[in-house]
Each structure stands twice: as C-alpha cells, then as structure tokens.
Amino acid sequence: MEDDNKIKISADRLWSDLNEVGKIGYSEGRGVTRTALSDADLEAKEWLSQKMKSAGLDVRIDAATNIIGLLETAKTRPAKILAIGSHLDTVPSGGMFDGALGVVAALECARVIKEHGIKLPWDIEVINFSDEEAAHNAGTVGSRAMIGQLTAKEIYVSKAKGIPPFSEDMKRMGKDPERIGEAARDPKIFEAVLELHIEQGNRLYTEGIQIGAVTGIVGIYRYGVTVKGEANHAGTTPMHLRDDALVKAAPVFTLLPQWVRARSKEMVGTIGQVTVEPGATNVIPGNCSFIVELRSMKRKDMVAIRDVLHEWVGSQQGCTMKTIYEKDSVKLSEQVIDAIATAAEAEGMSYIRMPSGAGHDTQSFAPFVPCGMIFVPCKEGKSHCPQEWIEPHQAADGCQVLLRTVLELAKRAER
Numbered sequence: 155m156e157d158d159n160k161i162k163i164s165a166d167r168l169w170s171d172l173n174e175v176g177k178i179g180y181s182e183g184r185g186v187t188r189t190a191l192s193d194a195d196l197e198a199k200e201w202l203s204q205k206m207k208s209a210g211l212d213v214r215i216d217a218a219t220n221i222i223g224l225l226e227t228a229k230t231r232p233a234k235i236l237a238i239g240s241h242l243d244t245v246p247s248g249g250m251f252d253g254a255l256g257v258v259a260a261l262e263c264a265r266v267i268k269e270h271g272i273k274l275p276w277d278i279e280v281i282n283f284s285d286e287e288a289a290h291n292a293g294t295v296g297s298r299a300m301i302g303q304l305t306a307k308e309i310y311v312s313k314a315k316g317i318p319p320f321s322e323d324m325k326r327m328g329k330d331p332e333r334i335g336e337a338a339r340d341p342k343i344f345e346a347v348l349e350l351h352i353e354q355g356n357r358l359y360t361e362g363i364q365i366g367a368v369t370g371i372v373g374i375y376r377y378g379v380t381v382k383g384e385a386n387h388a389g390t391t392p393m394h395l396r397d398d399a400l401v402k403a404a405p406v407f408t409l410l411p412q413w414v415r416a417r418s419k420e421m422v423g424t425i426g427q428v429t430v431e432p433g434a435t436n437v438i439p440g441n442c443s444f445i446v447e448l449r450s451m452k453r454k455d456m457v458a459i460r461d462v463l464h465e466w467v468g469s470q471q472g473c474t475m476k477t478i479y480e481k482d483s484v485k486l487s488e489q490v491i492d493a494i495a496t497a498a499e500a501e502g503m504s505y506i507r508m509p510s511g512a513g514h515d516t517q518s519f520a521p522f523v524p525c526g527m528i529f530v531p532c533k534e535g536k537s538h539c540p541q542e543w544i545e546p547h548q549a550a551d552g553c554q555v556l557l558r559t560v561l562e563l564a565k566r567a568e569r
C-alpha cells in the first residue's frame with residue numbers, strides 16, 4: 155500500500171475551484187449571494203455536478219435537491235458510505251468559503267483517492283446539502299431530509315412575507331415536494347459523516363492554530379418575548395402618564411448579558427432582533443417584542459438562564475414569553491475526533507479540540523451517525539459577510555487533514 159505521507163491534495167486545483175464557484179452570485183462590495191435554490195444556487199449546483207462528473211463520480215440529485223456524487227472505492231460489497239460534504243448556498247451578502255470550502259474539499263479528496271487508485275473499506279460520497287442557511291424557513295433542510303428528521307410540513311412554510319417556501323422553490327429543480335420523504339436514508343448505511351468548514355469565530359485565527367477538531371456543536375434555545383404598553387401621542391402625553399413598552403423592556407437588554415456571563419464562560423446570549431410598534435417617531439411604543447437566543451454545549455446552563463428570563467417576564471406587567479425552539483447541543487464521535495487529531499499530527503499541523511458555536515449540516519447526522527468536523531481559521535473570525543476570507547494555504551491545510559482523516563479511518567476500520 156502507498157505511503158499515506160505521499161498522498162497529497164492539489165492546493166492549486168482546490169483554490170481554483172473555490173474561486174470558480176466563488177464567482178457565482180458574487181457582486182463587487184456585496185460578496186456572494188447564493189441563497190438556496192436561487193438562480194445563483196442552481197448555477198452553483200450545476201457547476202458542481204459537472205465537476206463531479208469530470209472527476210468520475212456518479213452524480214444524482216435526491217428528492218430534497220441535495221447533490222450526491224458517489225465514488226465506488228469499497229473493497230467488498232455491499233459497502234457502507236463515508237459521506238463528506240457541506241453546502242454551496244450562502245446567506246445574502248455572504249462570503250465565498252462558508253460551506254463552499256467543505257464541498258470543494260470533499261470533491262478534491264475524492265479526486266485524489268481516485269487518481270491514486272486507493273481502495274477503502276467503504277464507498278465515498280461527496281454531498282452538497284441544500285438550504286443549510288435557512289433561506290426559506292429553518293436551515294439544514296437537505297441534511298435533515300437525508301437523515302429523516304425533516305418534518306414534511308415545514309417545507310410549505312416560509313419565514314417571512316415575500317419569501318417562497320422551500321416546497322415552491324424545489325420545483326425549480328423538477329422535484330415534487332410531496333416526495334421529499336424519499337430523500338431519507340437509513341443511518342446504518344453511513345460509516346461516518348465528515349465536514350470541513352471555516353471556524354466562523356476567531357479562536358484559531360487569534361491563537362494561530364491551523365486545525366480545529368470539533369468536539370460538538372452548541373445547542374440553540376430561542377424565545378420570543380412581548381412587552382405590552384400603551385401607544386399614545388408622543389407630544390401630548392406627559393411622562394408620568396405613559397406606559398411605554400420599549401422602556402419597560404429595556405432593562406432586559408443589559409440584564410441578559412450579565413446573567414449569561416455570571417452563569418458560564420462558554421455560553422452566549424443575544425437579543426438581535428427587536429420590534430417596536432407602532433414604530434413611529436411621534437408615537438409612544440405600545441408594543442415591544444424581541445427574540446432572546448442562547449447558545450451553549452450545556453443544556454443545564456441554557457435552562458437556568460431560561461428560568462431567570464421567565465422570572466423576569468413574570469415580574470413585568472403585560473409581558474409574555476413563548477418558546478420558539480430548543481435544540482440541544484450534539485457531541486461528535488470520539489473516534490472520529492481522534493482520527494482528525496491523528497491526521498493533523500501526521501501532517502505536522504497544530505490543532506486543538508474545540509466546540510462549534512455555529513450550526514452545521516453535520517449536526518443533523520450527529521445523533522445517528524459517527525460524525526467529525528474539521529475547522530480552519532478564517533480572517534479575524536469574520537463570516538456571513540463579504541469580508542470572510544481564508545488564505546490558500548489554510549484551505550489546503552484543511553483539505554489535506556480531511557483526506558488524511560479518511561485514510562486514518564480506513565486504517566482503523568481494517569485493524
């Protein structure tokens with residue numbers, strides 16, 4: 155068998171692919187806009203299908219519009235699948251690496267494995283998951299559909315007026331929404347799922363570390379809070395007779411960060427969306443609603459802050475709170491994390507084990523399939539913006555560790 159040290163990805167080919175796909179949906183000063191199932195996303199999907207075909211992969215588009223490229227590498231049949239993927243869709247005015255790096259790197263790994271004629275204990279699938287970024291409603295649509303965790307009715311709902319639901323847009327690819335359930339696959343067919351991604355935070359960047367072996371993905375709890383007051387004329391209502399909803403809500407905007415910081419170092423809490431109604435300069439706010447988001451690996455910390463928030467809400471007149479959702483954190487596979495660490499070491503790269511503060515497609519699979527994620531640093535930790543950037547050597551480092559992890563997992567499977 156070939157020496158693993160000699161099996162190298164092509165940094166040039168990887169960078170050139172990243173730049174090609176990075177042009178799709180790009181506009182000067184506004185970054186990349188390739189929202190799921192938009193014209194640009196369809197173009198990127200087509201680009202990927204062609205690239206996969208010319209790499210010798212067997213390409214199909216499943217019932218949820220995921221693109222799957224199969225490379226038959228198994229020594230024996232029937233064979234399990236090692237899936238490697240991410241997403242090509244972006245947020246509006248996003249960057250060219252979030253998601254795309256993982257897809258393009260997966261393709262590069264498949265190419266190298268094929269070129270070297272490497273046989274593995276399983277087949278490889280390169281996957282582009284559809285609508286990771288929540289363009290229509292909730293995100294990670296494609297990955298959840300694939301693992302059978304998508305509730306069929308959610309694809310008929312859109313998150314805001316003027317945005318078509320996923321069900322409507324999937325018809326653009328000739329897919330029948332009624333049949334989206336057919337995308338579901340038995341978790342047992344997967345040996346593991348791997349994803350390379352930019353960190354989207356500044357830990358690796360600040361500490362100058364090449365690779366993050368992701369230990370888990372944080373849970374997210376979101377609550378909608380509404381404070382009622384009384385709308386009235388801003389000029390004629392004296393201060394002592396006002397029932398201003400915004401003023402009543404205001405203390406919680408500074409209390410929340412205090413509660414969170416007092417509770418845990420690794421937890422974060424954000425109020426990023428506030429609506430004041432009727433929302434006019436000359437009207438006292440009659441209604442103030444906002445969303446509280448908590449993220450942590452630890453359920454008990456999020457529950458504790460939820461309870462404190464609940465208590466605060468109860469102490470305010472005309473204040474109510476409802477749960478939008480509570481998604482617990484997931485742990486990634488110890489075996490796969492260990493294989494990633496071994497791969498980074500073998501490639502002579504610095505690495506740390508770290509949790510992910512952002513959600514990813516891998517999260518959908520983690521409760522059912524052994525999963526691993528590899529992070530590379532991104533400039534100043536910026537993402538979901540046009541300034542999102544990684545250097546060519548950072549992309550190559552991540553891709554090389556991804557490939558080495560596949561080889562390492564193969565070695566372990568054969569032991």
Ligand SMILES: [Zn+2]
Pocket residue numbers: 241252253286351514
């Ligand atoms: Zn992403």
